[in-house]
Amino acid sequence: EVGCPYARDFEELDICDGHPTPRNVYHHHHYAHCIVQPVCGEPSPIVGVAIDGIPIYGPWDENGRQLTQQNLDECGGMTDSTGRYKYIMTIDPPFFMRCLKGD
Secondary structure (H helix, E strand, O other), X not given: OOOOOOHHHOOOOOOOOEEEOOOOOEEEOOOOOOOOOOOOOOOOOEEEEOOOOOEEEOOXXXXXXXXXXXXXXXXXXXXXXXXXXXXXXXXXXXXXXOOOOOO
């Protein structure tokens, strides 16, 4: 089958399907089962906080709309209707934030 290889097929992953990079930065290759699973059509809860202090949410926005990487900025985040910036985990690659926006 043509396409991207699935990380489980060639990477050693922990029980939450994550692992560190050679520089010791922990990351996931998909929306891991250890994270609160999103409910279709409901706003996603906060699933974590990035090292810059910005919250990380699942793939459903405050209106219950599923977000993809196309909806997000270069760091994998967006500003909500209250003006608060947040990172979003999505179901499409690269799944997670790519840079930090905060201080």
